[in-house]
Amino acid sequence: MALKKLVKKMLEDFQSVPFDKLQEKVKGYSVVSFDIFDTLVKRDVKDPSDVFEYLGRIFNIQNFRQIRQDAELKARKRSIKNEISIADIYSEINFNDDLKDKILKKELQLEIDVSVKNKKLIEFYNYCLDEFDVILVSDMYLPHDTVKEILNKCGIKGYKKLYLSNDVNQTKAEGSLFQFVLSDLQVKPCDIVHIGNSFKADYLMAMKNKIHAIKINTNKLYLHDRYKNCFKVNLLDFSTLTKFISNHSCVVNDDYSQFGYEVFGPLLFGFVNWLKIECKDKNVEQILFLSRDGYIIKKAFERIDDCEISKSYFEVSRRSLRVPSYCNSMSYESVVSSLSVPSLTNIIQIFDSLGLNAKCYKDAILANGFDFNMHIKRDNLISDTNFKKLFEEIQFDIKSNAIKENTELLSYLKQFDFSLKTAIVDIGWAGSMQKYLVDSLNSIGINSDIIGYYVGLTKKSKVNLKRNKLKAFGYSFDCMNNDCDEELESSFIGLFETLFLEQKGSVMKYYRDSGISKAVRYEYEYNYDGELMPEASAVIKIQNAALDFVSDFNHFYKNLSFTSESDLYFNNLYSFGVFPSLNNVDTFGWFSYFNCGDKVYLAKPRSLLYYILHINKFKTDLYDSQWKIGFMKKLLKLPFNYEILYSYLRNISNKN
Numbered sequence: 001m002a003l004k005k006l007v008k009k010m011l012e013d014f015q016s017v018p019f020d021k022l023q024e025k026v027k028g029y030s031v032v033s034f035d036i037f038d039t040l041v042k043r044d045v046k047d048p049s050d051v052f053e054y055l056g057r058i059f060n061i062q063n064f065r066q067i068r069q070d071a072e073l074k075a076r077k078r079s080i081k082n083e084i085s086i087a088d089i090y091s092e093i094n095f096n097d098d099l100k101d102k103i104l105k106k107e108l109q110l111e112i113d114v115s116v117k118n119k120k121l122i123e124f125y126n127y128c129l130d131e132f133d134v135i136l137v138s139d140m141y142l143p144h145d146t147v148k149e150i151l152n153k154c155g156i157k158g159y160k161k162l163y164l165s166n167d168v169n170q171t172k173a174e175g176s177l178f179q180f181v182l183s184d185l186q187v188k189p190c191d192i193v194h195i196g197n198s199f200k201a202d203y204l205m206a207m208k209n210k211i212h213a214i215k216i217n218t219n220k221l222y223l224h225d226r227y228k229n230c231f232k233v234n235l236l237d238f239s240t241l242t243k244f245i246s247n248h249s250c251v252v253n254d255d256y257s258q259f260g261y262e263v264f265g266p267l268l269f270g271f272v273n274w275l276k277i278e279c280k281d282k283n284v285e286q287i288l289f290l291s292r293d294g295y296i297i298k299k300a301f302e303r304i305d306d307c308e309i310s311k312s313y314f315e316v317s318r319r320s321l322r323v324p325s326y327c328n329s330m331s332y333e334s335v336v337s338s339l340s341v342p343s344l345t346n347i348i349q350i351f352d353s354l355g356l357n358a359k360c361y362k363d364a365i366l367a368n369g370f371d372f373n374m375h376i377k378r379d380n381l382i383s384d385t386n387f388k389k390l391f392e393e394i395q396f397d398i399k400s401n402a403i404k405e406n407t408e409l410l411s412y413l414k415q416f417d418f419s420l421k422t423a424i425v426d427i428g429w430a431g432s433m434q435k436y437l438v439d440s441l442n443s444i445g446i447n448s449d450i451i452g453y454y455v456g457l458t459k460k461s462k463v464n465l466k467r468n469k470l471k472a473f474g475y476s477f478d479c480m481n482n483d484c485d486e487e488l489e490s491s492f493i494g495l496f497e498t499l500f501l502e503q504k505g506s507v508m509k510y511y512r513d514s515g516i517s518k519a520v521r522y523e524y525e526y527n528y529d530g531e532l533m534p535e536a537s538a539v540i541k542i543q544n545a546a547l548d549f550v551s552d553f554n555h556f557y558k559n560l561s562f563t564s565e566s567d568l569y570f571n572n573l574y575s576f577g578v579f580p581s582l583n584n585v586d587t588f589g590w591f592s593y594f595n596c597g598d599k600v601y602l603a604k605p606r607s608l609l610y611y612i613l614h615i616n617k618f619k620t621d622l623y624d625s626q627w628k629i630g631f632m633k634k635l636l637k638l639p640f641n642y643e644i645l646y647s648y649l650r651n652i653s654n655k656n
Contacts, residue, residue: 014215014217015216017215022124023124023127026193029193029212030187030192031133031191032135032192032193032195033137033211034125034135035137035138035194035198035202036138036140036151037138038198039216040122040136040151041118041151041154041156042117042118043115043116043243044114044116044240044243044244045243046240046243050236050240051107051114052107053236054561055103055110058106058561059103068089068093072089072141074092075089075091075092078092082165082171082176083165086107086108086141086142086143089141090104108142109559113560115153116154117156121216122155129158129159135160135161135163137177137196139177139201140165141166142166143166144162148162161184163180171201172196172201172205172206173205175209178206179209182209193211194211196216197217227263227572227576228575231568233568233571234565234568238571241568245549248552249262255587256587257542258545259542259545259576261545261549262549263572266553266572267455267476267573268296268297268549269549269554271476272304272550273304273564274564275423275453276301276304276305276307277564278453279307279309279453280307282423282451284421285310285422286312286416286422286423287311287423287424287425288313288314288423289311289314289425289426290314290316291315291507292317292500292507293427293497293500294313295500295502296501296543296546296547298311298425299543300547303550304550304554314424315412315518316437316519317508318433318436319352320509320510321433321436322338322340322432322436323353323401324405324406324409326399327405332391333382335354336382337382339381340353341353342378342595344376346376347371350376350381355509356397358372364393365390368387368389368393406440408517411510411512412510412517413440415517418441421451422449422451424437424452425452425453425454426453426454427496428456428458428461429454429460429461430457431452431460432464434465435465435468435470450470451472451473452465452473453472455475455476457472457477457480457481458489459479461479461480465480466480475566476570491627491646492577492626492628493626493627494602494625494627495626496577498535498539499542499543499546501539503524503526503536505523505524506521506522507519507520507522508520508522524536533592535590535591535592538591578629578643579643584630585627588602589602589604589634590604595624601624601625602625604631605631605635608635628646629646632645
């Protein structure tokens, strides 16, 4: 049985003429005949019977796929005709007439909904319309009107005649439909070339009737093996999403647009669809999308939005919300603990995190044993007596600046109505911005009802959010509310965050312009001499393609009883990040990543020989890499599960 399936698959995927040679191969004929399904028209399901599975979900009927398939077999056995209709099939289903009628109508509608033009053939089809008489020939039980509606939806028009097996009671599979076509058109077999996907019905039977046949592949899922089913999600939904992407993804040869549609798009759709459902269920009255990561999320939300909830872009950053908090009486330890700097940092980053420009304090910095090029371990600052002395010298300036920034921050916050039940939306991780925002609102006596919605929440969110009794939820993983969840972003966090980049710098602070509070932005780190760096241009392509996916999939999602489980929509990005190919790493590894001002790379290792001779440099480069699995894959190039190696190294690091 397995061998039979393998042979059948090989025959169905066999193609006698490459797509780019089709025009050359049809010259000399007067009529070009096309099969319809799996030739001119593709379905956004892996197998046609998957439609029956979704019907079972919609009507809550277990085993409906089997019921529907058995009914078709019975109808064919009972029929004395060469072909059956869908009405014949449903007459064999033992449901009451009202329910059968509803299911039948829904099946016809789903067939229309899941049908899409074959992008690889449509240009050739349109060429044929100008040069030949074009006919369509199909073995199909669907009604004539339904097939015509499918063709119209797919933009397939201009054909001379449409021949359906159930209209004329003849089939291609038996060869009689080709004989009917020849008789009806009054042409010779040598005048026709037929193009289709079925090895038997379209290829062998056409040639048996002395009609020249061109066989195309049936259903090659070009990305079927590209992304692992990492979370063991429902196979029906996984294969349907894969098929949808295969049918709709852009055909241009651009790795970044393709990645945007296949990988980032599903995550973006899943997240904003979940957000919409959550906001409706919890009666949210306004949604604030936090800069900068919230910018692309807001654009995606607007693609699917059908709810009347106020939406605003909220220009904040950890720095713009945290620095004003230093106007309160805070201990040295609490200030240092709040610093948002890398674990290996420098004095410029530390001063910026405190709200000051380090260059203005050069003498004090040097006098206390520091310089601008020195690497400083963040965790050692609290016990560093030299830094504590330096802090005491600048403490007044820190507080003075914080008072000024707090005044402007509060002016900006007052432009939003926090008496409304509010959702704030961001990529997430530790949730510190939600904490600082609530603290700022509390300081001016505003009681707010805020819920945070994040792509993911790490374990640190328990400190920032749960400990302070703040409400928040993570989509892809939620370590705050679910102890069993894992931090899934850590091994490719730089790649993850790069996808959400807004094409502007981070928010520094606020100022007033004609009575309106506005954000002051840092210079965009991906601008170089007034031009966007290549990685920024790549991100624009990724985001535009991802938004196209959101728009395309939204209509499809509504019409099927499709899962909303986050694992399905996060899967392709996780698979790409954790199980990359060398080509994947080459595509993204060279991307610059700015970690609090320091430029590092996603995954750009030196040679293995270099690291053997300079082991300490290996540790530094791996630490700096923002896609550590990609770094190891590029370095070692071995077919190995690098997730295991990464977890091992991470555990050692945590113990130390």
